[in-house]
Amino acid sequence: MTTTNSSQTAWLAAMCTDAALLAAERAIEEAGTIDEYSAERLRLSLRSSLEPAVLEVLQKMSSPQIVLQPIVHLEGRTVIGYEALARFGAGSDTADAFRRAAERGMQVDLEVAALNAALGRLPDLPPKVFLGVNLSSEALLDLRVAEILRDADKSRLVIELTQQAQISDVAQIKQRFRELQTEGAVFCLDGAGVGFLTGARVLELEPEMVKISRSIIDGCVEDPGKQASIREMVSVARRIGAVSVAIGVEEIAERDLLLAFGLDAVQGHLFGEPSIDVIDATIPGDTLLNV
Numbered sequence: 001m002t003t004t005n006s007s008q009t010a011w012l013a014a015m016c017t018d019a020a021l022l023a024a025e026r027a028i029e030e031a032g033t034i035d036e037y038s039a040e041r042l043r044l045s046l047r048s049s050l051e052p053a054v055l056e057v058l059q060k061m062s063s064p065q066i067v068l069q070p071i072v073h074l075e076g077r078t079v080i081g082y083e084a085l086a087r088f089g090a091g092s093d094t095a096d097a098f099r100r101a102a103e104r105g106m107q108v109d110l111e112v113a114a115l116n117a118a119l120g121r122l123p124d125l126p127p128k129v130f131l132g133v134n135l136s137s138e139a140l141l142d143l144r145v146a147e148i149l150r151d152a153d154k155s156r157l158v159i160e161l162t163q164q165a166q167i168s169d170v171a172q173i174k175q176r177f178r179e180l181q182t183e184g185a186v187f188c189l190d191g192a193g194v195g196f197l198t199g200a201r202v203l204e205l206e207p208e209m210v211k212i213s214r215s216i217i218d219g220c221v222e223d224p225g226k227q228a229s230i231r232e233m234v235s236v237a238r239r240i241g242a243v244s245v246a247i248g249v250e251e252i253a254e255r256d257l258l259l260a261f262g263l264d265a266v267q268g269h270l271f272g273e274p275s276i277d278v279i280d281a282t283i284p285g286d287t288l289l290n291v
Contacts, residue, residue: 014104021043024042024043025043064086064087064088064110064113064114064117065086065087065088065117065276066084066085066086066087066114066117066118066120066121066276067084067085067087067274067275067276068082068083068084068085068121068124068125068274068275068276068277068278068279069082069083069085069267069272069273069274069275070082070267070271070272070279070280070281071083071132071245071265071266071267072265072266072267072271072272072281072283073264073265074255074258074259074263074264074265074266075259075264077283079126079129079280079281080129080130080265081129081130081131081132081158082125082129082130082131082132082278083131083132083134083160083267084114084117084118084121084131084132084133084134085134085274086114086117086118087274097110098110098111098164102164107136107138107139107164108136108138108139108142108144108145111134111135111136111139111142111145111164112139112142112144112145112148114134115133115135115139115145115148115149116148118131118133119131119133119148119152122152122153122156122157124278125156125278126278129156130156130157130158130186131156131157131158132157132158132159132160132188133157133158133159133160134160134162134190135159135160135161135162136161136162136163136164137161137166137167137168137173138164140159140161140173140176140177141172141173141176149180149185153184154180154183154184154185155183155184155185156184157184157185157186158185158186158188158209159177159180159185159186159187159188160188160189160190160209160211161173161177161187161188161189161190161205161207162190162191163190163191163194163195163196163197166196167196167201170201170204170205173205174205174206177205177207181208186208186209187205187206187207187208187209188207188208188209188210188211189202189205189207189209189210189211190211190247191211191213191214191247192210192211192212192213192233193212193213193216193229193230193232193233194213194215194216195213197213199232199233199236202233202236202237202240202242203236203239203240206240206242207240207242208241208242208243209242209243209244209245210233210236210237210242210243210244210245211245211246211247211267212229212230212233212244212245212246212247212263213247214247214248216229216230216233217230217246217247217248217249217254217258217268218248218250220254220257220258221251221253221254221257227257227261230246230258230261230263231261234261234262234263237264238262243264243265244262244263244264244265245263245264245265245266245267246258246263246265246266246267246268247266247267247268248267248268249266249267249268249269249270249271250268250269250270251270252270252284254268254270255270255284270282270284271283271284
């Protein structure tokens with residue numbers, strides 16, 4: 001396995017040290033018998049001794065573990081691809097890991113490590129099935145990412161632009177994606193319909209795949225407002241000839257509603273949870289899909 005790079009290791013060491021210091025801080029508060037001067041000396045001593053020790057351990061760590069979640073075409077009832085999702089040690093929440101990395105200015109470093117690990121899973125996939133990899137706009141324009149993608153089989157890659165960072169230059173992002181598209185990659189917008197990936201922005205960026213935000217899908221069966229948002233995103237996708245995908249589908253009723261709305265594909269625990277192994281999707285076998 002590939003070891004973590006130096007900047008990623010430094011960030012992880014700092015994160016682990018912060019967690020240890022937080023635990024020490026709670027212990028100091030619970031003890032209640034130590035004066036503030038002594039408490040501050042203890043904090044300084046802990047930081048100076050903890051971080052080198054944590055660094056020594058982390059230098060032996062492998063790259064992020066990559067799990068795969070199937071993406072299923074609704075009418076064809078076939079797996080058309082898998083999204084690569086990074087998982088970090090000790091059960092750390094992925095979103096929280098990237099948030100904390102961003103706070104330390106190391107988000108792109110973590111994305112580079114995750115991309116490297118994700119591409120290593122491509123040979124595991126069946127032929128003619130794509131691999132979806134996530135990149136923020138900042139990472140997409142990073143020279144390290146360009147170097148990694150240069151030798152990748154882009155004919156089987158769907159590059160999902162996330163909302164981890166705002167798009168500062170739409171024209172530059174479009175140009176970069178057009179370059180990758182000429183080499184066979186598919187351009188996808190992840191989490192569309194909320195944040196800065198509104199319908200107008202989707203039309204402007206002209207992706208080939210549109211993943212509708214989980215926050216819109218969740219509870220959509222009972223929420224007319226969310227249903228209207230889904231219809232809008234499906235309409236936008238059709239206008240530009242893009243494949244529409246709903247993410248976070250967990251209920252059969254959600255699946256049936258999405259099929260009725262004309263969604264092309266779905267991803268979620270109803271069809272398959274993220275797994276280290278390449279699994280076939282479970283296709284629920286009742287109602288609309290049997291018509």
